[in-house]
Amino acid sequence: MLWNLPYITVVALTFVGIVTVLLKKNLIKILLGINILESAANLFLVSLGYREGGVAPIFTLAPSELMVLPTPQALTLTSIVIGVATSALVLSFAMVLKKKYGTVDITEIRRLQG
Amino acid sequence: MKKEVVMIISLVIISAFFMVVAMSLTFGSPAMTDMDDYFLRYGQEQTGTNNQCTSVTFDFRGFDTLGESTVLFCAVIGVALMFRRMQGGEEHEDE
Amino acid sequence: MRMSRIVRVAADLVYPAVLIFGLYIVAHGHLTPGGGFQGGAVIATGAALVIVAYSYAEVRKWLSGKVLMGQEVIGLMGFIGVALLALAFGQVFFFNYLNASGSLFGTPVPYGINAGELNTGGFVPLMNFSVGCEVWGGLTLVILYMMSGIQKEAT
Numbered sequence: 001m002l003w004n005l006p007y008i009t010v011v012a013l014t015f016v017g018i019v020t021v022l023l024k025k026n027l028i029k030i031l032l033g034i035n036i037l038e039s040a041a042n043l044f045l046v047s048l049g050y051r052e053g054g055v056a057p058i059f060t061l062a063p064s065e066l067m068v069l070p071t072p073q074a075l076t077l078t079s080i081v082i083g084v085a086t087s088a089l090v091l092s093f094a095m096v097l098k099k100k101y102g103t104v105d106i107t108e109i110r111r112l113q114g
Numbered sequence: 115m116k117k118e119v120v121m122i123i124s125l126v127i128i129s130a131f132f133m134v135v136a137m138s139l140t141f142g143s144p145a146m147t148d149m150d151d152y153f154l155r156y157g158q159e160q161t162g163t164n165n166q167c168t169s170v171t172f173d174f175r176g177f178d179t180l181g182e183s184t185v186l187f188c189a190v191i192g193v194a195l196m197f198r199r200m201q202g203g204e205e206h207e208d209e
Numbered sequence: 210m211r212m213s214r215i216v217r218v219a220a221d222l223v224y225p226a227v228l229i230f231g232l233y234i235v236a237h238g239h240l241t242p243g244g245g246f247q248g249g250a251v252i253a254t255g256a257a258l259v260i261v262a263y264s265y266a267e268v269r270k271w272l273s274g275k276v277l278m279g280q281e282v283i284g285l286m287g288f289i290g291v292a293l294l295a296l297a298f299g300q301v302f303f304f305n306y307l308n309a310s311g312s313l314f315g316t317p318v319p320y321g322i323n324a325g326e327l328n329t330g331g332f333v334p335l336m337n338f339s340v341g342c343e344v345w346g347g348l349t350l351v352i353l354y355m356m357s358g359i360q361k362e363a364t
Binding site for chain 3: 155158159160161162163164165167168169171172173176177179180183184186187189190193194196197
């Protein structure tokens with residue numbers, strides 16, 4: 001079972017992330033749950049491209065010519081930047097909500113204005 | 115309380131299903147490597163860089179990077195729209 | 210709120226080193242691990258250090274929102290412009306027209322392990338600079354906007 005440790009970590013992180021998003025009432029804690037889900041997806045993408053005994057796919061002074069796959073690393077870079085964009089937007093929503101309603105408890109933010 | 119118990123039980127069942135799938139993957143020998151073998155073999159003469167991750171990000175799969183830059187730009191515009199006044203100024207009250 | 214004198218002097222000394230390190234990561238993106246996004250994030254972290262050490266009201270007098278937004282727009286337009294310029298050479302969109310051509314970044318690279326040269330890379334270093342500019346301006350602008358929304362607590 002230990003030879004698959006990255007994939008087991010991905011399942012554990014996904015479980016923790018989904019439980020946090022569904023069961024917490026504070027908006028900041030829900031945002032942290034979304035971040036944990038994002039980290040699980042990035043870890044899964046990077047660990048799909050590992051070759052046994054490989055080094056980083058860079059030809060400048062490389063120790064050997066057996067390299068890991070470079071494509072999942074490029075996709076993970078895009079995913080991390082999109083996670084940053086999502087977190088920035090949700091945090092700015094939380095700040096404006098706190099100013100208007102006085103609280104960030106999602107069970108009390110129920111009035112539609114306008 | 116009943117709703118949360120049902121949620122956690124269903125999540126445990128879904129996690130068990132994920133765990134069965136995760137056990138059947140092999141770590142260290144990827145299934146199909148044809149595209150990446152081509153990138154590693156011909157990347158240096160077709161893009162001229164030593165760093166194959168950068169050559170995949172900016173040259174072989176440049177459209178993904180174009181979309182990602184646009185998403186980052188739109189997120190910054192979204193944050194700027196939420197804080198429409200910086201340091202003073204009166205608050206806008208629509209109708 | 211301003212921090213003490215020791216913190217301000219330390220931030221003054223550390224910020225140029227962080228800036229040069231971030232620009233090094235951006236500029237050598239085609240030889241060593243790094244590139245546009247990573248280097249831009251490092252430089253924005255250095256800007257966050259200065260904003261925390263000096264109070265927000267003081268930094269607001271030095272940095273204006275319009276200059277940072279202009280920097281971000283120049284970065285994105287530069288990225289699209291470098292890719293569109295390939296149409297002028299008769300090729301498809303996003304074709305690497307500077308690779309092994311003898312001009313700006315055009316030294317050819319043989320296959321195999323070598324100590325890299327800075328002059329190689331085609332249009333990848335130009336794109337690294339554009340994306341670095343965009344991420345620097347964008348992340349610093351997000352930090353400034355969020356600092357402006359902090360309310361003063363009535364104590």
